[in-house]
Amino acid sequence: MTDSQRQYDLVVWGATGVAGSLVAEYLTNRYTPEELSLALGGRNRDRLDAVEAELVEQADDWDEVPTVIADATEPDTLRAMAEQTRVICTTVGPYTRYGTPLVDACIAAGTDYCDLTGEVNWVREIIDRCHEDAVESKTRIVHSCGFDSVPADIGTLLVQSYAQEEFGAACETVRIYPEQSSGGVSGGTLASFGELFAAVSNDPLAKQTLQNPYSLAPPGERSGVDPGTHPLPRNDRLHSSWTSPSPMAPVNERIVRRSNAVLGYPWGREFRCTERIPTGSGFGGAARATLIAGGLGVFTAAMSIDPVRNGIQRYVFPDPGDGPSEEQIENGYFTVRLLGRGTARDGPFTVEAEFGADRDPGYGATARMLGEAGVCLVRGEVESPLSGGVVTPASGIGLPLADRLRDAGFTATVETATRTE
Ligand SMILES: NC(=O)c1ccc[n+]([C@@H]2O[C@H](COP(=O)([O-])OP(=O)(O)OC[C@H]3O[C@@H](n4cnc5c(N)ncnc54)[C@H](OP(=O)(O)O)[C@@H]3O)[C@@H](O)[C@H]2O)c1
Structure with a gap:
């Protein structure tokens, strides 16, 4: 046609x-x-x-x-x-x-x-x-x-295109940092979230998909150098900040790795990509990173148990069709920072990019x-x-x-x- x-x-x-x-x-x-x-x-x-x-x-x-x-x-x-x-x-x-x-x-x-x-x-x-x-x-x-996964994926492409043009080499590492955001969440998104946890509990292939950082690469290419999400707080020298795991990392990192793979590895087979939430430096940053990592761990554990997840979906999550208020959408915003690090013929270099909008990220x-x-x-x-x-x-x-x-x-x-x- x-x-x-x-x-x-x-x-x-x-x-x-x-x-x-x-x-x-x-x-x-x-x-x-x-x-x-x-x-x-x-x-x-x-x-x-x-x-x-x-x-x-x-x-x-x-x-x-x-x-x-x-x-x-x-x-x-x-x-x-x-x-x-x-x-x-x-x-x-x-x-x-x-x-x-x-x-x-x-x-x-x-x-x-x-x-x-x-x-x-x-x-x-x-x-x-x-x-x-x-x-x-x-x-x-x-x-x-x-929001899954344009800022991470197009942001990484921006960093890599710039690195290749300016320094003649792609970054070996790109880190994605959702620095700030404000917005709401809809019943439809939470229903999809529940569906993902249900699949992981009951379907071995879904579980394997979330365990393997390269699960969205083409068949035969589903392994690589990235170890996958680190569940604990980490002091990140590239961002000069403590960081916690990001709830969106399991999606965004895999999508970025698929981009590299289906494009034929323009960023190299050793390319590493990590998404972490920066929480600031010093004791305060470490404490915030610990709180977020702990909260995420508890939430993930709870959502992995069928009856608990069913209860949360039924009594805590809003119904599909319910969404954030107009005010939350209008007053929302987000900033994602991307830091790339590479080595060109003349030595190492870094590239920093920002991806953001003055609207709530999810809607x-x-x-x-x-x-x-x-x-x-x-x-x-x-x-x-x-x-x-x-x-x-x-x-x-x-x-x-x-x-x-x-x-x-x-x-x-x-x-x-x-x-x-
Ligand atoms: N990646 C992101 O950043 C992001 C952000 C927001 C949403 N999302 C995703 O987008 C999806 C929608 O979210 P939402 O909040 O808009 O959900 P929603 O308000 O529940 O909307 C779902 C839509 O699907 C329609 N639908 C349901 N069953 C159908 C069927 N059998 N045939 C045709 N249409 C059917 C509904 O139609 P009726 O009105 O007739 O029921 C409704 O229009 C979710 O998967 C969510 O996770 C992703």
């Missing part, structure tokens, strides 16, 4: 949910119908019409936004949706539960795809099941285009990241040697996503680069 036969540029599937409605709101405020032929996707006609009515009310340029009904449990509807559009941005999660039939439909229809998943067990399943078919059909299946900023990833795919603004496959933001789209996000108000810059002795 040629692109000119498709009715839409982009469908936001899951537009009735918390994240999907924010993506649709962002896109209708940012682009006119002449600039982007957009449709809203969902399973329920009434809910979809209500979202459309709200969008039309608040977006000056849109008199109507077309809608498409598609249900994850009805593959024919997914196939019909995929055939009508060039690109699908999906926020229908948990992806382990609902995601696979849409990936199949997109590959069959040659429709590019991007999502917000942080469910690494599911990403691994999709890699093993769909990568070869996606390569063959030249379809880009781009996972993790939200306001994530809506922009996913929306702009979709627009890059629609416009063919892609800097990647790969024309298809199960890929990551850095390997499937690359630096054009950073350009678009800067235009949307993000910071995505290399701050300093120095030769060191």
Whole structure:
């Protein structure tokens, strides 16, 4: 099917949910119908019409936004949706539960795809099941285009591109530090989190995926020099700060390692990547790192026990569909710092980059990241040697996503680069 036969540029599937409605709101405020032929996707006609009515009310340029009904449990509807559009941005999660039939439909229809998943067990399943078919059909299946894992993945690409251009060598190590953030969390995200823990408790492959730092690399390449997440506080000399483990590290580090692998190891096979939360120097920093590491350990242990996890999901987590307040989204922010260290012919060097936004990371900023990833795919603004496959933001789209996000108000810059002795 040629692109000119498709009715839409982009469908936001899951537009009735918390994240999907924010993506649709962002896109209708940012682009006119002449600039982007957009449709809203969902399973329920009434809910979809209500979202459309709200969008039309608040977006000056849109008199109507077309809608498409598609249900994850009805593959024919997914196939019909995929055939009508060039690109699908999906926020229908948990992806382990609902995601696979849409990936199949997109590959069959040659429709590019991007999502917000942080469910690494599911990403691994999709890699093993769909990568070869996606390569063959030249379809880009781009996972993790939200706060997981655009700042880490595109941030690492920024650092490495700069290092290669300026010093003629890639960094051997890139460390990712989520320095500050403020925002909320939705029931849908917590349901996906619960799904990941349930899979790890009950499915040996999911458990193995979380144990192996290279589990998202191509088959046959699932080993390397990185030892994986260190569960205790650590004094980090590169950042001059104590650090604790980061809850997002299991996703972000694996996505970054996959970027390096599917791009053919431009950063070397010895490339190391670690995400840690910096907590400051001295006694205070050590105490904060200990508290976070301890809290994370207790939470992980609790979520790993089936009845405890079920209780937390039932009585503590908000329901799917509930999300952060408008105030939390508007007043939120985040900054992720990336420090790279490498050795060129003239000696060692460091590169420092910052990735951030003045929106809450998981929703306001994530809506922009996913929306702009979709627009890059629609416009063919892609800097990647790969024309298809199960890929990551850095390997499937690359630096054009950073350009678009800067235009949307993000910071995505290399701050300093120095030769060191
Ligand atoms: N990586 C990140 O930074 C990030 C940030 C935010 C969210 N997320 C992820 O994004 C996903 C969505 O989160 P959310 O908070 O938006 O969740 P949500 O509010 O619960 O929305 C889920 C959406 O999926 C739809 N849906 C459910 N079952 C369906 C089916 N059988 N067929 C078609 N559509 C179906 C729902 O439609 P109805 O309205 O009809 O029920 C709704 O539109 C989660 O997996 C979450 O983890 C990731």
